Amino acid sequence: MTFNTLFAGMTALLMASLAVAAPVTTAALDNSWQYGTGGGLLGLVVFILDVIVFVEVIKSSRTPAQKLIWCLVVFLFPVIGLIVYYLFSNRDAYQRGSGYETLP
Template structure:
């Protein structure tokens, strides 16, 4: 579980770094207008979408779905982060696939 946690932390840190506004000299170098400096990496909304997508990937991969369904959901959320996440939360039968049935020993 440690490699997955490390990867998630690295992705979060990268998202924060890319969401930072550009400096004035970077804006001039890239030939951008000063109003274009925000939203270069998605900002706070992009970071929230990234975190939600990572949570969905972890939930899907830990579920008892067939492998083909896991791949389909992960690819859908990867290609369409916002629409895929909304579709997953609304259309997937999360309770059915995420209920863990444990046997109680006498």
């Protein structure tokens, strides 16, 4: 499985999840910044952190199976998945270099 195939699959999964998201009704507009009405500000923060994790996982040097498992864990359990990823993923061991070579 190539990187482009994996990235296209994750993008399609993300777009599909956004397409089936519950719409905000007009009754919920009075309470739109609080929890329970589509997420509000807290939901936006969790979404941004999830996207950061997806990008970090896809850019890592893990095997495609490991990438898929981590992305599914974070996708299916957004808050708990973030916590589990940051505690148990051993990010330093799988981090790719920045691509720059140090000067002598």
